[in-house]
Amino acid sequence: MSEPRSRALLAQLVAFATVSRDSNLELIEFVRDYLRGLGVDCELIYNAERTKANLLATLGPRVAGGIVLSGHTDVVPVDGQAWTVNPFCLSEEGGKLFGRGTADMKGYLASVLAAVPIFLAHPLRRPVHLAFSYDEEVGCLGVRGLLEVLPQRIPRPALCLIGEPTGLKPVLGHKGKLAMRCHVHGAACHSAYAPYGVNAIEQAARLIGRLGEIGARLAEPQRHDPRFDPAYSTVQVGVIQGGTALNIVPADCRFDFEVRALPAFAPQEVVEQLQDYAERTLLPAMRAVKPDTGIRFETLSAYPGLATPADSAAARLIARLCGSEAFGTVAFGTEGGLFDQAGIPTVVCGPGSMDQGHKPDEYVSVEQLAACDRLMDRLAAYLSEPEAP
Numbered sequence: 351m352s353e354p355r356s357r358a359l360l361a362q363l364v365a366f367a368t369v370s371r372d373s374n375l376e377l378i379e380f381v382r383d384y385l386r387g388l389g390v391d392c393e394l395i396y397n398a399e400r401t402k403a404n405l406l407a408t409l410g411p412r413v414a415g416g417i418v419l420s421g422h423t424d425v426v427p428v429d430g431q432a433w434t435v436n437p438f439c440l441s442e443e444g445g446k447l448f449g450r451g452t453a454d455m456k457g458y459l460a461s462v463l464a465a466v467p468i469f470l471a472h473p474l475r476r477p478v479h480l481a482f483s484y485d486e487e488v489g490c491l492g493v494r495g496l497l498e499v500l501p502q503r504i505p506r507p508a509l510c511l512i513g514e515p516t517g518l519k520p521v522l523g524h525k526g527k528l529a530m531r532c533h534v535h536g537a538a539c540h541s542a543y544a545p546y547g548v549n550a551i552e553q554a555a556r557l558i559g560r561l562g563e564i565g566a567r568l569a570e571p572q573r574h575d576p577r578f579d580p581a582y583s584t585v586q587v588g589v590i591q592g593g594t595a596l597n598i599v600p601a602d603c604r605f606d607f608e609v610r611a612l613p614a615f616a617p618q619e620v621v622e623q624l625q626d627y628a629e630r631t632l633l634p635a636m637r638a639v640k641p642d643t644g645i646r647f648e649t650l651s652a653y654p655g656l657a658t659p660a661d662s663a664a665a666r667l668i669a670r671l672c673g674s675e676a677f678g679t680v681a682f683g684t685e686g687g688l689f690d691q692a693g694i695p696t697v698v699c700g701p702g703s704m705d706q707g708h709k710p711d712e713y714v715s716v717e718q719l720a721a722c723d724r725l726m727d728r729l730a731a732y733l734s735e736p737e738a739p
């Protein structure tokens with residue numbers, strides 16, 4: 351097999367250690383300069399501190415009906431992971447290209463960038479928009495700034511193609527996520543006088559028990575959507591902290607929980623039910639002992655789900671480009687729900703597999719990268735056709 355067109359660019363992108371906590375500007379400036387070299391202007395949309403930026407560029411005529419090629423430039427950390435190769439230096443073995451972000455999702459970004467000369471060489475009738483973001487891995491934060499300005503910058507696109515790794519299979523949906531923190535403030539005292547205090551851990555335990563009951567109701571068969579795995583919305587507590595010593599009634603306890611919501615389910619409902627339980631059942635008893643006790647909820651992060659209909663024009667188009675109507679869903683979240691919420695029909699399709707994402711020795715296969723390059727060729731041909739079918 352000949353070398354994928356995007357391989358050299360992938361090596362360059364992997365060499366920028368764009369872990370979400372750090373700046374992505376070196377990578378973004380590299381992309382800007384690369385595009386400039388090809389005669390393409392782009393706009394950088396910075397965060398408030400100007401330490402990170404999204405990149406937006408348009409190839410072809412500035413008309414409606416274009417395709418947004420969307421990907422995030424940040425990667426997850428490698429700390430504490432047992433890598434056997436340098437994560438920020440692309441290496442190849444056995445048909446696999448190793449490096450942090452090769453699957454999630456610099457392989458796709460490299461394929462898009464390597465296709466820019468192809469797009470420019472085609473008589474495009476509808477445009478390609480490049481939309482590269484930052485801070486996806488920490489709650490889809492960066493792309494929100496890009497989406498704010500997008501309607502003023504580009505005529506209405508027909509489709510957004512999120513290149514998260516799906517093995518290049520067309521994916522139409524994923525669940526949304528709401529991450530919450532609950533603070534329980536009780537009242538401390540010597541444990542020998544436990545009834546005179548308010549035990550924050552015990553109250554937190556009641557809330558967590560209630561979450562389990564709410565979660566069990568979400569799993570009832572009539573609420574299932576078989577397109578997803580698991581086929582229902584789920585609730586999970588992931589972190590708990592509280593107490594200092596066994597002989598002190600703990601004054602504070604906090605726990606973090608998340609709701610992974612089917613696209614049709616509003617995860618805020620779970621929080622409302624829990625708040626209701628706290629206010630009606632727990633707080634009156636707590637405040638009867640000590641008035642200044644409380645239970646407080648804080649949103650940590652949230653992104654919406656995605657459920658593009660299988661009979662939509664967006665689904666037909668991605669099926670045509672992929673040569674497959676075997677539509678799937680993925681368990682992980684993407685920026686797709688936010689594009690969809692902004693009124694842009696969105697699908698997910700990219701090279702590699704999330705089985706390798708976020709792990710040591712992350713890789714994308716040479717075959718997948720080459721196949722994504724061919725997908726870009728088909729996209730260029732499609733956008734050069736006189737009319738959308």
Ligand SMILES: [Zn+2]
Pocket residue numbers: 422454455486514
């Ligand atoms: Zn990703």
